[in-house]
Amino acid sequence: MRRLALPIVVLAALLTVVAGGCGGDANGTSITVVTHDSFHMSEALIKQFETENNVTVKLLPQGDAGAMLTALILTKSHPEGDVVFGIDNTLLSRAIGEGIFAAYSSPLLNTVPNEFQADGANLVTPISYSYVNFNYDIAALKKLNVEPPKRLEELTGPKYKGLVVVENPASSSPGLAFLVATVDYFGEEKYLDWWKAMKDNGLQVVDGWETAYYTNFSLSGGAQPIVLSYATSPAFEQLFADPPRADAPTANILIDKAVFRQVEYAGVLKGTKNEAMARKFIDFLLSVPVQEDIPSQMAVYPVVTGAAVPAAFAEFSRVTVKPASVSAAAIAEKRQKWIDAWTRAVLR
Amino acid sequence: MDRRLDAGGPQVSLGPPGRLKPLALALPVFALLAVFLVYPLAEILRISFARSGGLGPLFEDAYYFERAWFTLWQASLSATVTVLVAVPLAWVFACHDFRGKRTVESVLLVPFVLPTIVVAVAFTALIGPRGAVNEALMRLPGVNEPPIQLLNTLAAIILAHVFYNVAFSARIISTGWRAIDPATEDAGAMLGAGPASRFLHVTLPMLRNAILAAWSLSFLFCFTSFGVVLILGGPRFSTIETEIYRESLFLFRLPVAAALALAQMVVTFAAIGVNTRLQRDLGWRGGVRRPTQFTWRSALAAAGVLVLVGAFTLAPLAALAERSFHAGDGYSLRYYQMLDDNVRGQVLFVAPLEAVRNSMVLGLFTMIVAVPLGTLAALGAVRARSALAEAIIQAPLGVSAVTLGLGFLITFDQSPLNLRGSPALVVIAHTLVATPFVARAVAARLRSLDPELRDAAAMLGASPLAAFLRVELPLISGAVAVGAVLAFAVSMGEFGATLLIARPEYPTIPVAIFRYLGQPGATNFGQALAMSTVLMSVTAAGFFLIDRLTGSATAKT
Numbered sequence: 001m002r003r004l005a006l007p008i009v010v011l012a013a014l015l016t017v018v019a020g021g022c023g024g025d026a027n028g029t030s031i032t033v034v035t036h037d038s039f040h041m042s043e044a045l046i047k048q049f050e051t052e053n054n055v056t057v058k059l060l061p062q063g064d065a066g067a068m069l070t071a072l073i074l075t076k077s078h079p080e081g082d083v084v085f086g087i088d089n090t091l092l093s094r095a096i097g098e099g100i101f102a103a104y105s106s107p108l109l110n111t112v113p114n115e116f117q118a119d120g121a122n123l124v125t126p127i128s129y130s131y132v133n134f135n136y137d138i139a140a141l142k143k144l145n146v147e148p149p150k151r152l153e154e155l156t157g158p159k160y161k162g163l164v165v166v167e168n169p170a171s172s173s174p175g176l177a178f179l180v181a182t183v184d185y186f187g188e189e190k191y192l193d194w195w196k197a198m199k200d201n202g203l204q205v206v207d208g209w210e211t212a213y214y215t216n217f218s219l220s221g222g223a224q225p226i227v228l229s230y231a232t233s234p235a236f237e238q239l240f241a242d243p244p245r246a247d248a249p250t251a252n253i254l255i256d257k258a259v260f261r262q263v264e265y266a267g268v269l270k271g272t273k274n275e276a277m278a279r280k281f282i283d284f285l286l287s288v289p290v291q292e293d294i295p296s297q298m299a300v301y302p303v304v305t306g307a308a309v310p311a312a313f314a315e316f317s318r319v320t321v322k323p324a325s326v327s328a329a330a331i332a333e334k335r336q337k338w339i340d341a342w343t344r345a346v347l348r
Numbered sequence: 349m350d351r352r353l354d355a356g357g358p359q360v361s362l363g364p365p366g367r368l369k370p371l372a373l374a375l376p377v378f379a380l381l382a383v384f385l386v387y388p389l390a391e392i393l394r395i396s397f398a399r400s401g402g403l404g405p406l407f408e409d410a411y412y413f414e415r416a417w418f419t420l421w422q423a424s425l426s427a428t429v430t431v432l433v434a435v436p437l438a439w440v441f442a443c444h445d446f447r448g449k450r451t452v453e454s455v456l457l458v459p460f461v462l463p464t465i466v467v468a469v470a471f472t473a474l475i476g477p478r479g480a481v482n483e484a485l486m487r488l489p490g491v492n493e494p495p496i497q498l499l500n501t502l503a504a505i506i507l508a509h510v511f512y513n514v515a516f517s518a519r520i521i522s523t524g525w526r527a528i529d530p531a532t533e534d535a536g537a538m539l540g541a542g543p544a545s546r547f548l549h550v551t552l553p554m555l556r557n558a559i560l561a562a563w564s565l566s567f568l569f570c571f572t573s574f575g576v577v578l579i580l581g582g583p584r585f586s587t588i589e590t591e592i593y594r595e596s597l598f599l600f601r602l603p604v605a606a607a608l609a610l611a612q613m614v615v616t617f618a619a620i621g622v623n624t625r626l627q628r629d630l631g632w633r634g635g636v637r638r639p640t641q642f643t644w645r646s647a648l649a650a651a652g653v654l655v656l657v658g659a660f661t662l663a664p665l666a667a668l669a670e671r672s673f674h675a676g677d678g679y680s681l682r683y684y685q686m687l688d689d690n691v692r693g694q695v696l697f698v699a700p701l702e703a704v705r706n707s708m709v710l711g712l713f714t715m716i717v718a719v720p721l722g723t724l725a726a727l728g729a730v731r732a733r734s735a736l737a738e739a740i741i742q743a744p745l746g747v748s749a750v751t752l753g754l755g756f757l758i759t760f761d762q763s764p765l766n767l768r769g770s771p772a773l774v775v776i777a778h779t780l781v782a783t784p785f786v787a788r789a790v791a792a793r794l795r796s797l798d799p800e801l802r803d804a805a806a807m808l809g810a811s812p813l814a815a816f817l818r819v820e821l822p823l824i825s826g827a828v829a830v831g832a833v834l835a836f837a838v839s840m841g842e843f844g845a846t847l848l849i850a851r852p853e854y855p856t857i858p859v860a861i862f863r864y865l866g867q868p869g870a871t872n873f874g875q876a877l878a879m880s881t882v883l884m885s886v887t888a889a890g891f892f893l894i895d896r897l898t899g900s901a902t903a904k905t
Contacts, residue, residue, distance in 0.1 A: 038866050043695040059696055059852055066597045073600075074395070074758050080768055094600060168583040170594045204500065207578040207590075210465050210865050214873060215472045215499065215579075223477035223494075233868040240869025243676040297692060299867060336599055344411065347584050 030056035031277045034072060034081035034269070036065045040297035041290070049284050055277055064208075065091060065173050072269070073098045082272040083281050085127060088262045089118075090176050093332030096123055101267040104279050108286040111304045116263055118328070124265035127285045128300035131231035131319050132177040132260040134164075134253035140218040140225035148226075148253045152185060155198060155226075162202030165216040165224040168347075170339050172208040177260035178228050179342055180331055181324035185257045192345050199346050219249060226253070232299040235317040239296065239310065248316040261323035264300065373728030377721050377741055377783060383765070384776050385744055388755030389609075395758065396596075396606035405604050412591065416611065419571060419587040422502070426509035426573075427566035431559055433510055434517035436653045438558075441518065442525030444650050452654065454891035456515040456661055457833065461841035461887045463858050464575025465865060466880045467508060470664035471580070472499065473671050480667060500582035508576045511661060513569055516837070517562035519830045520789050524558025525551075526826060527796060554796075557627045561792035564623040565785065568745040571616055588612045592748045609751040616746025617739055624735040627795055665884060672877035676870075683874035687882075696852060698860040700879065704886055707840055707856040710771075711890060714778040714839035719832050721779070722786025723824075727816075729787070730794040741787045744780040752777075756849050771854050782838040786831030793827035794820070829898035833891055840887050857883040 039061055046057050060081060062068040069091050072084060076098065087095050095101070101123040109117070109125065116126035136148050146163070149155050155164055167175030182191045195203075204224055206212045213229055216222035219237075231252050238248040266285050268278040284290060291302035295309045302309065406412050441453060459467065475481050475496045482494035498504045528551065536546040572589045586594075588608055596605035675682040690697040722741075729737035744752075756777065760767040767773040797820065805815035821828075842850075842858050850859060857879060864876035 037862065039696065040692070040867075041695050042693045043690075043697065044693055046695045061696070061852055063597070070597050070600065070754065071757055074392075074754060075761060078761050080761065171578070171583070171590075171598055176598075205583050206500070207583060211468060211579050213868060214465070214865060215468045215476070218478070220469075220873065221472050221476050221478045222499075229868065236868040237870070240867075240871045242682075242870040242874060297694065336601070339599065340405070343583075344409070347586075348411075 029054070029274060029277065030058055031082040031272075031274050031281060032058040032060055032080055033281065034060050034062055034068060034084045036068045036086040037061045037063060038298060039086060040294075042293045042297065045290055045293055049281070053277065053280060057281070069095055072100050076100050076270065079269045079271045081269050082274050083266060083268055083278040085266040085285065086264050087124065087267070088173065088177075088264050089328050090173060090180065090262070090331055090335070092118060092124065092265060093328045095267075097332070100270055102270045102272065102275060102278075104268045104282060106279070106283050106286055108283055108304075111286065111306075113303070113305060116303045118263075118265060124267040125282050125286065126263050126303045127266050128294055128298065128303060129261055129263040130300045131323065132174045132181070132228065132262055133231055133255075133258065133319075135217075135227050135229045135233050135250045136253055137218045137225040137227075138249060138251055144225070146225075148251070149255070151255060152182070152194065152258050156194065156201050158201075160201065160226070162204075163224055164198065164202075164226045164228075165204040165206060165212050165222070166228040167209055167212050168205050168207055170343055173262070174209055174228055174230065176335065176339070177262055179338060180326050180335070181258055181260040183334075183338060184324035184326050192341060195342060195346050203346070205346060230299060231259070231319045232295075232301070232313065232317045235310065235312040235315070236299050238312045238316055248312075252317065252319070254319060254321045256322045257324045259319065259321055259323045263303070370731035371728045371734065371737060373731070374725040374737055374741065375728075377725035377787070380721065380776075380780070380783070381740065381743065384756075384780060385747065385752070388759040389747065389752060391759045392751055392755035393606045393610065396602035399602045401601050401603050403603055403607055405601060406607060412608070415586055415591055416588055416615075418585065419589075419612075420615065422505060422577075422585070422587070423567050423571035423573070426506050426513070426570040427563050429506055430510050430513045430517050430566045431521075431563050433514050433657065434521055434562060435555075435559070437514065437518035437657050438521035438525055440650045440653050442522040444646070446650075450895050451892065452658070453515075453519070454888050454895060456657070457519070457837060457891055458665060458884050458888050459511050459661055460513075460516060460837045461883065462880065463841075463861060464508075464579045466668065466861060466876075466883075467511070467576075467664065468499075468579045469877070469880075470668040471504070471508070473667040474664050499580065500584070502581065502585060505573075505577055505581040505585060508580045509566070509570045509573065511664070512576065513566040514657065515661070516785075516834055517566055519833070520562040520565070520792065520827075521555060521558045523789065523793060523826045523830050524555050524796065527793065527823075528554050557792040557795050560623055560627050561788045564620055564742070565745070565788050567619060567623075568616055568742065568784075571619075572612070572746065572748065574749065589748055589750070593750045596750055596754060605751065609748040612748055613743075613746055617743060620739040620742045620746065621735055624738045627792070668877060669881045669884070672874065672881045675874055683871070683878040686871065686875055687878055696855075696863070698855040698863055700860065700882060703855050703857045703860040703879075704882065706854045707858075707883075707886065708890065710775060710778060710854075710856065711836045711839040713775045714782050715832050715835040715894075717775065717779045718782035718786050718835040718838075719828065722783040722831055722835070723790050723828055725783070726787040726791035726794055727820075730791050731799075738787075738791060742784045745784045752780075753849060769851060769853075771851060773849055774851065774854070777849060778839040778842075779835075782835035785834040785838060786828075789831045789834065790824055790827045793824045797823060825898070829895070832898060833894050836890055836894060837887070840883070840890065857886065 039059065049055075050057055062071045065086055065088060068084070069087060072079070072081075072095070103122045104125070105122045106125050112126055116129065118124050118126065141148060146159055149160065154160065166178060169175040169179035182194060185191070186194050204216055206216055209229065212227050214220045216224050217227040218225040231254070234248040234250045234252060237250050238245065241249070266282050268275060268282065272278050286304060288304065288307055291304045291307035294300055295302060295313060301313070441449065473479055475498055477494040477497070482496055485491055485495050498507070532554070533546055533550050536550040541549065573587065574589045574593065577585055577587050578590050588611065592605050592608045592612070595601045595608065672683055673679050673681070687700045725741050729741060756773065759765070760773060801819055802815050805819045806812070810818065842856060850856070861876050861879045861883065864872050864879060
């Protein structure tokens with residue numbers, strides 16, 4: 001017994017020392033920015049914002065976009081955050097319907113094209129966007145002697161049997177975005193027929209982007225050379241290649257209306273005690289330095305006209321096709337119906 | 349002793365008041381559960397059911413019933429296979445002594461803490477379509493398709509569950525095994541029983557409590573399994589827990605999620621109650637097994653078991669580590685060097701040493717809180733012979749982690765319990781999940797002891813405390829040590845409700861891994877693998893240290 005007690009005492013002493021290192025906050029005003037786990041930004045920019053406004057910025061990632069929104073809704077009577085970044089157009093109507101935002105119209109909105117503005121008017125501010133579409137592994141398709149498809153219909157043919165992996169729309173936001181795109185592409189009567197044909201053609205469905213990209217995609221040693229990802233993924237493959245290379249190992253499959261444009265919004269949270277600072281933070285997100293920082297940090301495009309993007313984006317991730325057009329209101333009304341129908345058609 | 353073997357299960361605590369009194373020892377755990385389990389769950393269920401939407405979708409078709417049935421049988425099957433593999437492994441550790449045994453035991457437990465996506469990556473590197481094994485097999489003449497196709501099958505789920513659970517199950521069973529007095533087995537031999545018959549009729553009945561305890565923990569783990577099913581099984585195999593996740597975080601049908609969470613709790617609670625009642629009082633007086641000498645046959649068998657289980661557990665880990673050093677075209681430490689280098693100047697950047705420190709501190713705190721709490725609770729429940737109390741202590745393992753996480757979010761955000769943003773909340777969440785592991789390991793051992801041991805101590809004038817410290821504690825210290833290791837492991841692996849309450853101020857190793865895995869690009873992937881290898885090493889070192897520190901006490905058992 002005595003022998004057991006000694007190590008415990010030692011451990012406890014050790015802990016006290018280590019725990020002492022975790023100090024509290026500095027005094028002064030602070031704002032809390034609620035966001036999702038994929039949030040990235042240059043620290044220098046945040047520091048600059050803090051210095052200029054004499055404020056401490058606390059970033060609070062709360063799971064993926066869905067988890068973040070659920071948390072915001074459940075704590076709306078007593079919000080921890082002052083401002084939120086990262087609600088996209090597949091979730092927006094729900095967020096607005098729950099009344100979590102305080103209205104704000106940034107003076108910088110005039111630098112953002114109208115096509116990005118939300119229907120709700122003044123409640124949220126567009127910050128960035130990205131496209132959800134298929135990528136393919138260039139070398140793997142070449143080895144199979146298969147061309148990337150020009151239309152979604154081709155993917156149900158024998159040539160593409162077992163070559164495609166997508167994310168589950170019931171647990172992943174790119175998965176949901178693409179499901180919505182197929183509804184627009186095929187129409188509400190026919191989209192499930194395509195999905196059923198895909199199922200019969202060996203479609204792989206996985207829970208989320210990480211699994212699809214890092215276990216199923218042939219580039220990571222998986223079996224499928226065609227993966228549902230983002231238009232910016234090929235550019236990131238070039239930017240973060242190892243060893244460095246001049247081209248990208250993957251490319252986009254861009255088909256009219258089979259691409260979903262995901263716009264991410266920021267908003268002031270209702271109940272904030274620091275509304276003025278929250279508004280300033282939204283202006284900050286629309287400022288050119290931030291707009292030019294987030295493409296290489298989060299693999300997104302900036303909404304502000306004229307903000308520069310890395311050269312790799314123009315070269316490997318240029319999107320010229322027409323994205324699917326489904327209003328946020330239509331998505332809000334029917335997403336559960338679509339997901340339930342899809343689940344029973346494809347997963348059972 | 350025979351009398352006790354046939355004495356039937358422990359009775360539910362409606363006996364004379366003398367039986368209820370020991371439950372006072374479990375009061376700290378009951379208090380913890382009342383505040384941090386029952387209260388947040390009651391709140392989130394109340395708020396969920398009050399929201400619009402209703403329970404309609406549940407009954408539209410048989411979908412959810414199919415999911416519930418699948419959950420139940422995959423968990424039972426996984427737990428059974430786990431125990432079948434764990435028993436031979438436990439035999440190796442309980443009955444043999446060899447150089448490096450402690451290291452082997454520590455390393456085998458490492459899978460328990462790995463995030464599922466990392467395990468999936470490891471399995472892909474090894475047995476994926478372009479993994480090492482398939483590529484080797486495809487070099488054989490006549491093999492043109494990858495022969496092993498496991499990803500997204502039921503077999504992958506069962507395999508992964510065994511991969512996760514076999515080591516801790518073996519630890520619990522081997523603690524029980526070590527406590528069997530070899531004289532009993534020798535008696536069987538003298539009566540002419542062969543080795544097989546001795547095992548079936550003498551050893552196995554005495555291992556009953558330990559095996560049932562290991563089975564029940566595995567069962568709970570698999571029943572509420574989330575990542576394994578989502579990632580390795582794929583969406584076709586969703587369980588109740590994955591449905592709760594989708595319903596609450598993606599479809600926002602909170603009433604449906606709440607109903608599913610309630611159903612899950614009822615089933616797991618009942619399963620634990622039944623399992624506890626199946627355990628028997630064995631009435632041991634503290635038999636002591638000295639590891640037997642190796643005969644060539646047993647040495648061969650032990651080596652065989654170790655090689656098989658070791659290959660199964662360690663090969664994916666080795667594949668993972670290998671890939672983390674495989675930078676670009678050759679082997680290098682580049683991904684490790686990059687870990688500490690915030691190239692993109694990112695805010696929320698997680699420095700690896702900081703992540704290691706945070707994970708270790710959380711793990712130590714969890715251990716220090718959970719071990720005494722769990723041990724006391726086990727003592728109380730076993731002395732009171734209350735299956736109900738034991739089921740209550742195990743409750744956190746049967747609760748939906750997503751639901752509890754949401755409950756934490758809405759209940760501890762204002763006074764009197766304003767813990768929002770406090771790292772204490774994370775320790776509490778880890779402790780909730782760790783305590784049942786400690787309690788289960790200790791209770792299985794305690795139940796095997798002869799209660800008359802304490803009476804004897806009392807008659808000799810020992811106070812209850814002295815009797816506990818001098819008589820019982822030395823006899824159960826092996827089980828307590830196992831509990832400590834498991835508590836640390838639970839915390840390092842970040843199970844349960846931490847998904848929603850993790851704080852950016854204290855990023856842990858799994859958080860760092862996820863930051864890298866969230867983006868495309870070879871170097872991001874490489875750094876995720878490097879960080880995963882750091883997690884494996886730190887955890888193995890932690891297990892080893894805890895085993896060492898508690899080892900001297902254990903050796904006396």
